[in-house]
Amino acid sequence: MSDPIEKSTTALERAKIPLPKFLKKNHYFGFLGILLVYLLAGTYSEYSQTIMNTIIFAIIGASLIVVFGMAGQLTLGHTIFVAAGVFLSANITTVWTRGLETELPIAFGVAFLLGLIVGFPSLRVNELYLALATFAVAFVGVQVLFEWKQFSGGGSGKPVGKLELFGYEFSRGPTLVRIALVLMLITFWIVGNYQDGRTGRSWNALRTSETAARAAGLPVAWLKILCFGIGGGLAAIGGVLYAHTLRYAIPENYGVSLSIIVVLALIIGGKHRLMGAVLGAAFVKWLPELSRDVQEYEGLIYGGTLIILTLIAPDGLVGMFEWLGERVKNLKNGSEDGKTLSADEGTAPLESQYLAPLASSEAKGSLIVRDAAVAFGGVKAVDGVSFEIPAGGVTGLIGSNGAGKTTLFNAITGHVKGATGQFILDGEEISQKPIHNRALSGLGRTFQNLNLHDDLNVLEHALLGLDRNMKYGRIAESFRMPWVLREEKNAHYVAAELLDHMDLLEYWNEKVEDLPYGLQKRVDVVRALATNPSILLLDEPAAGLPTAEALEMMEKVQEYANHISAGVLIIEHNVELVAGVSDRIIVLDAGKTIADGTPEEVTRNEQVIAAYLGT
Amino acid sequence: MKSKLWKLLAIFAVLGLIAVGCGDDDDSSSSSSSESSSSESSSSESSSSESSSSEEAAAEEECELARGVTDDKILFGSSQPMTGNLAALGEQAVLAMEVTRDRINEGGGIYGRMIEFIVQDDAYNPEKTVANAQYFIEQENVFAIWASIGSATLKAALPLHDESNTPSLFPWAQDLSFYDVNNHPLFFSVNPPAYAQTKGFGNYLVDNFGTDGIKVGLMTINSVDGEQTVQGYKDSSGGDLLVDEQTWERDSTTYGPQILSFIDSGVTDVYVGTGDTQFAQFLLEADQLGLEARFWGSTGTISANTIELAGELSEGAYGVNVISSATGDKPGLNAYREAMFAAGAEEAQISTASLLAYTGGLVLEEMLTRAGECLTVESFVAAGESIKDFDTGGIMRPLNFSEENHLGNNDVIILQVQNGAWEELVVGQE
């Protein structure tokens, strides 16, 4: 690869961005923690039920991190997957008399498929309404169990058979705890791998802004359904263990209240971290255990603790510990901000080994718009606009407020419903495609009012954009295969160079919501650039910026667009700026094109002056 | 073989770290789990492997007391719904247990041993019941689990009781499977299964009201006991008269729809398998909607509180019980009420729930006494099986236990509310 004698260090190295590794610090801590419980399980066997329940709820919590923590789907239907695991386990052990080797894959598989179905409402409804829709699913699920007597034993329930693995029978108690720990390790490993990989990043993106996630080319609908599938499958593993601790499966146990407890536990613990799942489970299972001596007041203590805990740790226990940890760190390190870049200048990003190959001499991004029209109610926001943009050009789109510029953009990218007309990108008709497929075809866009992903850092925004060009599959991702890491590493290098190009490198680890407005605008652009688009649609990239800063940014954008030979279509109020960068300007007024030509022609056009420039 | 596989798993789990340590640990755990299932004499502490054969021989002579039994006390555990919508039942059972404990202890205990018990809440959630059972058995080292409430919960916990050689005594749980002595040799009860109760009801109905024009509606809970309740009725001589089957859920707020259905099907007799509060509400709504029928309440409905809540509307309602009315006038019942009120019971807590726990306490006292000074699980079970014609002062008919039968009572008692009190009409068997 790169010759070390040559001067360059990569942007990634200068910014000290850690590369993804097979094993991280968290992994070691996780292994040690689990090992500790593993070894102590025999010593504290009298607590094995409570330990078991904690592990089970930690596993279910981890599965909920997928659905709720990452993908942000507020579900009250999680109990249905647990129930699936429980009853499948009961049936497999008693009817087929098979052991865990059959129970686990079947439970995972069935719950995965079930999850794909249960996930469907999430395409239609959000937040509270989704909570209710999934509540309904869970409610119906319990009724089905009551009535499907062959499977569940009806109201009377069904016993769970022996605990076996490949024909070996195990006693319960500490042994079951150990089996559970191994399964917990696997579950956590998988969920952790998603958190580090492209799927987790995509889930985080869709949680924080669905619109932007679509624009970056993420298949949001599939991702949503998938999160229910994977979350459901993993929850069913918890269910299998639950069946073996309870040894008796009764439908009425798996009502909505179980879902609420599971969600509550995860929020208490911290919904974005695996540790949160553990702490949350520990909270709901050990508080009652520890208050056994004052059991009349158990509920009171539980409620009271919940109140106090929420007051002091509203972001969950993990959030509180992280905050404390940072405090301690700051005390130690004084005010060092650790953001300084290495003085070494390095190669110019565009010439670096990571961005150089993206250079293309073949101009892309010819866009044909024919008869584009969008109506809201009776108002025609865009009314029969047609134009053609040659490949590789920079085109300005101007017009007064309400002229339909952004709506036209949304029509092209698919972000507005009911748009008609034909859009052809590089000879490919994209009018009928969903948003993310248009993005995959080569549309990259930014947003007028900054659709960034709060909670995600700058680097992750760049990686999100790069997702379009990543190849590794989701199964490989869940097991952290070597090629996954290889691709991720490469993506990190590319992202760092890109950030460097846009002068964002030193902020790579900042959460976007903490950045000043001007930098946020750049992050938005970086995400679009990272998709390696054929044409870049910029919606008022300079709005709210001082002209100098805007010009500097535009220069960088143009430089990059030239580098990859992409076309640029830019909406802008600042006519000077548009005139400065564009080869050509299209003027919209009241949803119609009123002028189309070079900047000089357009600025002289009387109609334009009357409608727009004059005012 | 087992530990080998374990090592494999362990290696997989921790990538080969400290595989030796795991192996060691496995041995101790497998021995501790097997011993807890094989002998009642040792507590499940892993240190018990010390007991050598010579010690055992010595112990045989000086009597090795059962777990939870010392020279001055016998410890019990009880898992009860102390919160949630069955909390009233838990409170009533615990009160009756306290009455029993105080009675025995004030009389000097049994062979000088005082009765003690620990109550833990399970909110009618089997997961908690199982955790409670482990707590009782492995942490508190109780002798037996006493007077717990709930079929669904007991179903989950019973395997743990059985494996750890812990007797399950006099629960209010009515699932048929519990009464199989071969599967559950340590289960003792004075409460016949729900199945027997409805069968008895069906037979009584036909005997007393014939079959002409009789149409029966059943309303049962959509849970463990519910289906057996229906089956019991179907197997009775009135089984063919069943025209309408309805269920209710624990979180129902109204029985209007079920009542309307009963009106539609023109039933003359309705069996309501609920608790007292639900029965009272059912009577209220039946009156509002104009359902005119004979109402038959199940065991759970026979309490003073039914009459308190439903008032006039309860007049004439029948009850199908396994035990005399808690408010009846018999020596045993009077003693029960006197003791309950002395312990601070409210009128509403004079109920089947507390009376069943109380009666179980009477039998328990007898069992402990008969088991002799050397109290082991074997001697205790043998003592239980030897009880014949045990007099409860009229609360139940004389109780009989045997090796094949750990259900001392097989009564089906028909009651009716007359002048604001439950009166006994007939005592029979299924």
Added chain:
Amino acid sequence: MVEYIQIAWQGLVSGFAYALIGLALVMVYKTARILNFAAGTMAGISGFLAHWWAAEQDMPFGVAILFAMIMTGAGTYVVERLTVRPLVKLGDFLPIVIMTLGVEEFLANVSLLWWGGTARRYRVPGDIDRINWLIGDFRLNAWHLVVAITTFVTLSIVGYIINQTELGLGMKAFAEDQDAAKLMGIKESTVSIWTWVLSALVGGVTGIVFAPVLFLQQDYMNIIFIKGFVAAILGGFLSLSGGVAGGLLLGELEAFTIKWAPREFAAALPVVIVFIVLLIRPHGLFTREKGHERV
């Protein structure tokens, strides 16, 4: 025919409970974007208080209710200030939901320790809850009539407060646009607390008026709360009248489905119908979907 009217009336009576609780939930959610999981338990405690003052402290029926309502209002004021208020400035929805769950658990246990688990009868003057009139074949329970009247009076008062008073205007302003309302100089904290109190009073009325119907028992309002929640979402969580309409609709749905649906599906059918409605109208029946999403 009479049979249908009878079923409809029964459904309506259940619906009144769902509607009032739904209204109480929507009120707080709309103004402060807070989902109050303790609403059911708080309503139940109001019922217990009214009973306690009447039956155990020998107060006249009406005075006991008045006292219970005052206690409910004051209690809610304290609860909101102590638990919810410190979290509001974080601007996050979830911690507050968890907080109200904690409050729910706490209050339910206080109530259990105080009154025990045994159900009690809430006596009303003249035992009118036991009087049934026969109008043709239609049977009308006197207390159900009281329930209906109370519901209408409560709804009218709430309607008046929202449309005619300063508090109502503040609530509306916040429901429309939190930031704009703040700019207009309306104090968020004041509006929020009085919305909470008003909502708790509506809940309290529900708890008391349904006590003779459901009996006073451990957490008897919690199931009503869940139904009220379903109703509120059915109506669209941002519409007060939608919450009420959703409640009444849910009551009817339950009554008629259990009447006609096969027994196996009866319990689940209302929920399934609500589910389908949500899929067709993702923001509930009575809230319009926000135009197109601005991007």
